[in-house]
Amino acid sequence: MIDSPTAARLExxxxxxxxxxxxxxxxxxxxxxxxxxxxxxxxxxxxxxxLAKAIAKAIYGTxxxxxxxxxxxxxxxxxxVSVLDPRTQEFRFHPGPIFTDILLADEINRASPxxxxxxxxxxxxxxxxxxxxxxxxxxxxxxxxxxxxxxxRGTYPLPEAQMDRFSMQCALGYVSAEEEVAxxxxxxxxxxxxxxxxxxxxxxxxxxxxxxxxxxxxxxxxHYVVALVGATRGRPEIQLAASPRASLALMKVSQALxxxxxxxxxxxxxxxxxxADVIAHRLVLAPEAKFSGLxxxxxxxxxxxxxxxxx
Amino acid sequence: xxxxxxxxxxxxxxxALIAVVLCLLIEGASWVRLRWEFxxxxxxxxxxxxxxxxxxxxxxxxxxxxRYTALSRLLVWLPVVLLPVQFVQTYGFRNTIPIHTFSFFxxxxxxxxxRLGLESSAAKLNFGNIxxxxxxxxxxxxxxxxxxxxxxxxxxxxxxxxxxxxxxxxFPLAFAVVLAGCLAVGGQIGLRHLTHYLTGRGGAAQGTTTxxxxxxxxxxxxxxxxxxxxxxxxxxxxxRLLRTASFNEYRGSSWTSRIKPDVSNxxxxxxxxxxLQTYYIVRPKPDPRAFRPSLxxxxxxxxxxxGSKLPLPGNAAxxxxxxxxxxxxxxxxxxxxxxxxxxxxxxxxxxxxVSPESAPxxxxxxxxxxxxxxxxxxxxTETGLATAPDLxxxxxxxxxxxxxxxxxxxxxxxxxxxxxxRRNGQYDPTPISVFLTTNRAGHCEYFATAAALLLRSVGVPxxxxxxxxxxxxxxxxxxxxxxxxxxxxxxxxxxxxSQRWIDFDPTPPSWINVETIAPTxxxxxxxxxxxxxxxxxxxxxRPENRFAASIVMVVIGLIAIGIVARRLWFSKxxxxxxxxxxRLDPTAVKTPLHELEHLAGKxxxxxxxxxxxxxxxxxxxxxxQNPDHLDEAILLHxxxxxxxxxxxxxxxxxxxxxxxxxKKNFAGLIEKMDSPT
Numbered sequence: 012m013i014d015s016p017t018a019a020r021l022e023x024x025x026x027x028x029x030x031x032x033x034x035x036x037x038x039x040x041x042x043x044x045x046x047x048x049x050x051x052x053x054x055x056x057x058x059x060x061x062l063a064k065a066i067a068k069a070i071y072g073t074x075x076x077x078x079x080x081x082x083x084x085x086x087x088x089x090x091x092v093s094v095l096d097p098r099t100q101e102f103r104f105h106p107g108p109i110f111t112d113i114l115l116a117d118e119i120n121r122a123s124p125x126x127x128x129x130x131x132x133x134x135x136x137x138x139x140x141x142x143x144x145x146x147x148x149x150x151x152x153x154x155x156x157x158x159x160x161x162x163x164r165g166t167y168p169l170p171e172a173q174m175d176r177f178s179m180q181c182a183l184g185y186v187s188a189e190e191e192v193a194x195x196x197x198x199x200x201x202x203x204x205x206x207x208x209x210x211x212x213x214x215x216x217x218x219x220x221x222x223x224x225x226x227x228x229x230x231x232x233x234h235y236v237v238a239l240v241g242a243t244r245g246r247p248e249i250q251l252a253a254s255p256r257a258s259l260a261l262m263k264v265s266q267a268l269x270x271x272x273x274x275x276x277x278x279x280x281x282x283x284x285x286x287a288d289v290i291a292h293r294l295v296l297a298p299e300a301k302f303s304g305l306x307x308x309x310x311x312x313x314x315x316x317x318x319x320x321x322x
Numbered sequence: 323x324x325x326x327x328x329x330x331x332x333x334x335x336x337x338a339l340i341a342v343v344l345c346l347l348i349e350g351a352s353w354v355r356l357r358w359e360f361x362x363x364x365x366x367x368x369x370x371x372x373x374x375x376x377x378x379x380x381x382x383x384x385x386x387x388x389r390y391t392a393l394s395r396l397l398v399w400l401p402v403v404l405l406p407v408q409f410v411q412t413y414g415f416r417n418t419i420p421i422h423t424f425s426f427f428x429x430x431x432x433x434x435x436x437r438l439g440l441e442s443s444a445a446k447l448n449f450g451n452i453x454x455x456x457x458x459x460x461x462x463x464x465x466x467x468x469x470x471x472x473x474x475x476x477x478x479x480x481x482x483x484x485x486x487x488x489x490x491x492x493f494p495l496a497f498a499v500v501l502a503g504c505l506a507v508g509g510q511i512g513l514r515h516l517t518h519y520l521t522g523r524g525g526a527a528q529g530t531t532t533x534x535x536x537x538x539x540x541x542x543x544x545x546x547x548x549x550x551x552x553x554x555x556x557x558x559x560x561x562r563l564l565r566t567a568s569f570n571e572y573r574g575s576s577w578t579s580r581i582k583p584d585v586s587n588x589x590x591x592x593x594x595x596x597x598l599q600t601y602y603i604v605r606p607k608p609d610p611r612a613f614r615p616s617l618x619x620x621x622x623x624x625x626x627x628x629g630s631k632l633p634l635p636g637n638a639a640x641x642x643x644x645x646x647x648x649x650x651x652x653x654x655x656x657x658x659x660x661x662x663x664x665x666x667x668x669x670x671x672x673x674x675x676v677s678p679e680s681a682p683x684x685x686x687x688x689x690x691x692x693x694x695x696x697x698x699x700x701x702x703t704e705t706g707l708a709t710a711p712d713l714x715x716x717x718x719x720x721x722x723x724x725x726x727x728x729x730x731x732x733x734x735x736x737x738x739x740x741x742x743x744r745r746n747g748q749y750d751p752t753p754i755s756v757f758l759t760t761n762r763a764g765h766c767e768y769f770a771t772a773a774a775l776l777l778r779s780v781g782v783p784x785x786x787x788x789x790x791x792x793x794x795x796x797x798x799x800x801x802x803x804x805x806x807x808x809x810x811x812x813x814x815x816x817x818x819x820s821q822r823w824i825d826f827d828p829t830p831p832s833w834i835n836v837e838t839i840a841p842t843x844x845x846x847x848x849x850x851x852x853x854x855x856x857x858x859x860x861x862x863x864r865p866e867n868r869f870a871a872s873i874v875m876v877v878i879g880l881i882a883i884g885i886v887a888r889r890l891w892f893s894k895x896x897x898x899x900x901x902x903x904x905r906l907d908p909t910a911v912k913t914p915l916h917e918l919e920h921l922a923g924k925x926x927x928x929x930x931x932x933x934x935x936x937x938x939x940x941x942x943x944x945x946x947q948n949p950d951h952l953d954e955a956i957l958l959h960x961x962x963x964x965x966x967x968x969x970x971x972x973x974x975x976x977x978x979x980x981x982x983x984x985k986k987n988f989a990g991l992i993e994k995m996d997s998p999t
Contacts, residue, residue, distance in 0.1 A: 012687040059721070128625060226966055227965055227966050228966070228968070229964050230962070232964060274960075276960075276961070276964050276965040276966065276967070277964065277966075277967065278933045278934075278936075278960045278964050279964070280934045280936055280937065283932075283934060314932075315932045316931065316932035316933075317931060317932055318931070318932055319931045319932070320931070320932055320933065320934050320935075321963075321964075322916070322919070322929075322934070322935035322963075
């Protein structure tokens with residue numbers, strides 16, 4: 012179904028490593044191709060790190076770095092530091108792990124807010140400013156952050172501003188019993204991620220990114236996107252609604268997803284498929300709504316059901 | 323269909339106006355766009371309202387005092403009682419009700435499961451089916467269900483229900499007809515039997531026959547419940563025996579009343595008592611002397627239904643203040659009343675020197691069956707009854723003899739009579755001859771019957787009488803209570819000298835001690851409760867109270883309806899039919915696939931606002947012959963519709979082809995589809 016061979020190869024390579032998560036993988040890849048960043052929130056052991064590693068390994072020539080976020084992690088541990096070179100008597104910049112193609116920010120909500128916000132600029136602007144000096148990041152810069160559900164001990168919930176920088180938040184969830192058996196059989200001798208061969212190079216990925224931007228998006232659907240995001244505003248159960256950045260992300264991610272689905276244009280179905288992932292994590296629910304058991308994803312599902320969809 | 327069944331219900335139960343209102347409410351949903359977003363909670367609340375209405379209906383039926391028909395009356399009102407639940411389903415957005423709505427415990431279990439995070443899928447049912455069946459059952463119990471058009475009506479409705487649910491086949495239709503027939507006929511017969519069983523005393527209620535326990539085995543059991551209360555004006559002048567009915571012909575083991583042949587309809591031998599001011603005269607001829615002040619009086623109160631017989635002294639003169647629609651008396655002196663309400667209360671004036679029965683006629687009151695005769699004559703000779711000079715001597719001989727030689731017992735040991743057969747010139751012994759000669763133990767019916775026959779054998783006209791013995795006094799209130807255990811039988815004897823009938827009770831007076839039960843605490847409570855109930859009825863039946871009570875009921879009902887209506891009004895939603903078709907861009911391209919939305923709507927219902935067209939149509943995918951064509955059509959549709967790059971005309975023609983084929987496919991589905999109830 013996928014027209015683009017690069018996209019198809021990429022998807023099947025990642026799927027061969029991470030079993031039973033085809034839908035999520037496609038959305039995560041779409042997010043990467045759209046130039047966004049993704050936040051995976053799930054219980055430990057559901058394959059978040061494996062997914063990030065598999066994506067990195069499937070692309071030839073990419074640098075993959077991983078930062079394990081801990082409460083004592085400092086911003087300089089991410090961005091890098093300038094150290095005095097005793098020979099030249101000059102400060103030399105030692106780039107931190109952020110200067111990479113794919114960054115896995117593991118357990119991001121265990122670091123202090125100060126460190127978390129160090130990622131902000133990098134994610135938003137694709138640049139890092141260290142000691143007043145601007146350093147551009149790679150064009151392919153893609154952050155996969157993982158976090159444990161916020162109710163867990165020793166976590167700092169991500170600030171809303173930071174949440175807004177993530178294009179999408181997905182959950183992997185537990186796989187079916189058969190898939191879990193397949194995971195066991197895959198890993199009898201080696202981990203499949205170790206034997207994964209790269210299936211695409213950087214150039215191909217960059218081409219894919221520009222192809223995604225060319226996926227056609229009708230005016231009518233732009234209105235639909237704005238209507239969906241706008242519907243979050245002025246509702247009593249939502250304290251903080253979604254920003255125009257959400258509309259933008261929704262458009263870009265649906266374009267990329269349409270690419271993966273082999274369409275040359277976006278349909279309302281595609282928009283609805285990613286709407287919950289793109290919008291829900293940006294919302295802050297009113298306390299009373301939260302206590303009555305409402306979740307942000309549930310609210311978005313209601314919005315989708317209520318907003319008239321073009322037919 | 324529900325609407326039709328409701329109209330039918332209205333026709334059968336005579337509640338046509340209510341039926342039309344209900345029908346409009348239920349079926350009106352098809353014409354108005356008013357809807358509510360009812361949740362599970364709303365279903366539960368509706369069910370609770372129904373329960374409350376059920377309780378109210380039970381209370382109303384109870385307060386009308388129709389104890390024996392209460393269940394059928396309740397069932398008749400079920401369509402009204404269950405309306406809130408049906409309303410919530412009809413005007414909600416869902417057409418099923420989770421089954422746990424109806425059980426408190428199921429709800430608790432479900433809530434616990436949800437709390438523990440267990441999966442519990444709620445079973446759902448379409449309440450319309452239940453409502454329909456309930457309405458049919460209510461129809462069967464309706465007052466007009468014996469009309470000739472009732473049976474075809476039920477058959478048509480049931481047949482319709484089956485027809486719309488399944489493909490028309492002969493078997494289900496035949497089954498429906500048989501089922502409906504069985505339900506209708508069986509229900510009616512069952513109901514009649516149930517009423518008969520509950521009201522008991524079947525023949526006696528008609529006033530022509532009474533079955534005695536003569537010749538049955540076992541023990542006579544009687545209810546200790548209080549049936550009547552009697553309060554004499556003057557404590558010294560209280561009646562001893564209250565007669566409910568008299569009989570003049572003994573055959574087999576039952577007494578029958580045989581009416582003079584000149585009365586045209588023997589069953590209707592009761593003659594209207596002339597109404598003089600507010601008095602009902604019990605005398606054979608109306609006469610103001612029937613309520614002269616010198617006569618004794620007592621107040622009588624108790625439960626009565628239409629046609630039940632009033633216990634009165636043998637020489638009752640008139641009735642006053644009972645609140646009757648009418649009363650009549652037969653030539654044997656039984657008085658039948660038609661009360662206005664379930665509990666009656668009034669004054670009986672008695673002590674007259676005239677007895678209300680007609681004089682003996684044509685030897686009817688001295689007739690004895692042939693197979694009894696030999697024993698009776700033998701006894702009459704032995705006791706000297708045959709040679710006694712006058713009536714009072716005869717009575718005292720008989721009374722003394724019975725008191726001396728006989729024993730009162732409620733344990734019945736005399737076997738039933740067989741068909742009279744003559745063997746060697748002798749008859750088989752009858753129960754009465756066994757009682758008189760060998761057994762000499764029995765209860766009042768034996769004594770009364772034996773005495774009546776013995777007196778007849780010596781030429782004294784005698785009748786058999788049933789009623790109550792006035793024995794138990796409630797000293798606190800100064801009134802007597804008549805319980806089921808005080809039921810008694812005795813004789814009415816014709817006194818030639820004074821030309822009237824007098825009471826003669828041959829049963830040894832010790833019977834009272836045998837019958838008197840030790841008052842239990844439960845019985846005392848039951849008595850007190852019964853009294854409260856009677857007090858309440860009497861209070862309610864006073865015209866001024868009746869008006870106030872109905873005003874209060876109406877006001878409470880209106881307030882309740884008002885609250886519900888107000889809450890409904892403020893939470894209403896108008897479903898706009900056009901809503902589903904709103905397009906963000908009115909100039910948007912229309913493709914041939916859009917024509918399918920109308921057809922699909924007939925199968926799936928209207929498309930929810932937020933559901934993309936393709937997802938909507940794909941719900942039908944597995945029912946299509948060529949699912950791939952639908953996929954292809956959707957792809958083409960999307961290309962035409964959402965691709966801003968200009969599309970060639972070629973896909974349009976292909977899409978038209980596909981849509982034509984799909985249209986036929988859908989039409990086939992609609993034909994096959996089960997029509998919604």
